[in-house]
Amino acid sequence: MTYVLITGASSGIGLAMCHKFASEGHNLIIVARSEDKLNTLKSELESQFHIDVMVKVVDLSTFGAAQQLYDQCAEYEIEVLINNAGFGDFSNVWDMSLDKAEQMLDLNIKALTTLSLNYVRDYRNKAATLINVSSIGGYKMFPTAVTYCATKFYVSAFTEGVAEDLRIGQKPMRAKVLAPAATATDFFNQAYTNAGLESDTSIDRSQYTPASVLATYTYQLFQSEHIVGHVDGEGQLMLQPPMFDYVHATV
């Protein structure tokens, strides 16, 4: 029996991915901090799709948590690992809380790296897929989101590099980057709250891409031979080769 492990499964894009992968018949390991939401999701998906869902309640921003999670999952065969959990903060750089910045680095970068490196080490010779969720802000800087975008630049560059190393090493495993543009989730409210601000109600967010569409795009990326799934300003998926330069020379 194989499983798709999805972090940040309790809401937004991760929740929609759970529904999509479950509807395609995949068993799931769902990860987030909100135990009640995960248990409700488990019941829903198991009864609707007749799959197996394992719940892992973890705060991935805490020291050692990502490694513990990976070790706890050693008994399961993980066909796909999706590092989706992440958050933003819309503070000006000079107002950014250092505690929040550290927590962001711990979740968006450190936990993702720990899970990715363990997974690549153990599954590189299998038909396994690593999907890391970056952002349009993982290829462009946006004002009041500099630290967040920098974490996502890391996610994009790291994952593209892993993908290229696997290709050059002729490994069957694949690594992919999903780079969503604005998506209708709680991300924006959270990012304003983290900055100590009220959400900007003058912005019309009704046109943002639904999370369910992002989940469909994720599945398309999973099934494709492409490395990067980039969502443009119109909400269209563009499947692309790596976007960062990779120097094909020994250093």
Ligand code: NAP
């Ligand atoms: P969301 O609705 O706020 O979902 C974030 C998910 O991450 C939740 O399930 C949350 O669950 C989980 N999470 C947060 N902190 C965590 C922690 N410390 N440990 C474990 N899980 C944690 O936001 P979203 O839009 O779906 O975001 C998903 C990913 O997409 C993020 O990486 C985000 O950067 C990226 N993204 C979003 C957009 C957008 O416009 N929405 C655009 C580009 C990229 P709990 O609170 O239960 O832990």
